[in-house]
Amino acid sequence: MLAAFEYFAPKTVKEALSLLAKYKEGAKIIAGGQSMLVVMRQRLLTPEYVIDIKGITDLDYIKYDEKQGLKIGALTTHRTIEQSLVIQKHFGVLSEMEGNLATIQTRNWGTIGGNICHGDPAGDPAPVFIALNAKLKLASSTGERVIDMEEFSKDYLEVALGPGEMLSEIQIPTPAPHTGTAYEKLMVMKGDMGIVGAAVSITLKAGNGVCENARIALANCSSVPLRAKKAEKVLIGKTINNAILTEAGEVASTEADPLADVHGSAEYRREMVKVFVKRVAQIALERARAA
Numbered sequence: 001m002l003a004a005f006e007y008f009a010p011k012t013v014k015e016a017l018s019l020l021a022k023y024k025e026g027a028k029i030i031a032g033g034q035s036m037l038v039v040m041r042q043r044l045l046t047p048e049y050v051i052d053i054k055g056i057t058d059l060d061y062i063k064y065d066e067k068q069g070l071k072i073g074a075l076t077t078h079r080t081i082e083q084s085l086v087i088q089k090h091f092g093v094l095s096e097m098e099g100n101l102a103t104i105q106t107r108n109w110g111t112i113g114g115n116i117c118h119g120d121p122a123g124d125p126a127p128v129f130i131a132l133n134a135k136l137k138l139a140s141s142t143g144e145r146v147i148d149m150e151e152f153s154k155d156y157l158e159v160a161l162g163p164g165e166m167l168s169e170i171q172i173p174t175p176a177p178h179t180g181t182a183y184e185k186l187m188v189m190k191g192d193m194g195i196v197g198a199a200v201s202i203t204l205k206a207g208n209g210v211c212e213n214a215r216i217a218l219a220n221c222s223s224v225p226l227r228a229k230k231a232e233k234v235l236i237g238k239t240i241n242n243a244i245l246t247e248a249g250e251v252a253s254t255e256a257d258p259l260a261d262v263h264g265s266a267e268y269r270r271e272m273v274k275v276f277v278k279r280v281a282q283i284a285l286e287r288a289r290a291a
């Protein structure tokens with residue numbers, strides 16, 4: 001049973017922002033409700049005012065051009081991202097990631113903004129966005145600010161949204177030439193939350209194939225989606241081979257600080273980080289070579 005609340009369904013961003021400004025900490029946004037209703041039912045959240053933004057069609061879009069990169073409106077559903085031909089062509093890793101996120105029913109209704117703002121460190125999109133160097137546009141009645149995806153998650157289910165702020169857009173730059181990105185998670189069944197997950201992006205120098213840049217982010221390995229910077233350093237400046245990939249996985253597992261739960265101990269998860277970082281980096285490397 002949910003605690004009582006007052007319900008609003010604004011149809012514009014401006015209307016939503018003025019409601020957020022008016023009700024501040026007492027207000028909570030709901031988009032697809034796939035996570036929000038769970039935490040409300042558990043009484044982890046008991047907002048006095050619920051602002052349902054699902055009807056704001058202006059925040060449901062995917063735009064791409066080579067200069068500006070990719071822009072995804074916060075209310076775009078997982079399924080729309082999965083099936084977008086533009087995303088399949090230019091950011092295939094996003095479409096692949098979405099294909100393994102939850103069930104089709106959840107993907108049909110859950111939004112990308114809701115996923116990011118829920119702040120679950122086991123979520124799939126955040127590590128992929130970190131690997132792709134994404135930024136988030138946050139709007140409030142007093143203006144807008146842009147924050148790195150990497151800085152957005154603060155703790156378990158806590159993100160850097162101020163009172164009165166909402167996420168409006170995810171921005172992803174066009175990757176440098178010779179870049180490959182991949183993401184995989186350890187699942188018991190397809191569509192499960194990952195026991196661990198790894199996203200890796202590798203950029204090679206033209207001509208000699210030396211790794212110019214690498215970004216590695218882990219899912220479910222800390223209280224936030226975790227960037228494995230020491231493991232990145234193992235790859236950067238090297239001609240990557242099997243031994244270097246193994247070392248990157250080992251170093252990433254020392255950066256991981258996972259919790260134990262019914263799906264696996266912390267030790268098991270660290271072992272899986274070794275396997276997944278190596279495996280995913282190998283795929284990213286092959287993609288970078290082919291790009």
Ligand SMILES: Cc1cc2nc3c(=O)[nH]c(=O)nc-3n(C[C@H](O)[C@H](O)[C@H](O)COP(=O)(O)OP(=O)(O)OC[C@H]3O[C@@H](n4cnc5c(N)ncnc54)[C@H](O)[C@@H]3O)c2cc1C
Pocket residue numbers: 028029030031032033034035036037074075100101102103106109110111112113114115116117118122123124125161165166167168191192193194
């Ligand atoms: C059965 C099931 C399986 C799942 N499996 C996976 C999985 O495998 N991988 C995975 O990553 N996720 C998984 N999820 C989580 C799912 O992806 C999220 O629940 C969903 O994307 C959240 O989007 P929503 O629109 O429903 O957000 P809501 O539930 O409406 O909101 C979630 C949170 O975000 C806030 N919020 C929403 N939109 C905004 C905004 N624009 N600005 C500011 N705050 C906002 C809300 O206030 C709330 O705190 C699963 C969920 C279910 C129910």
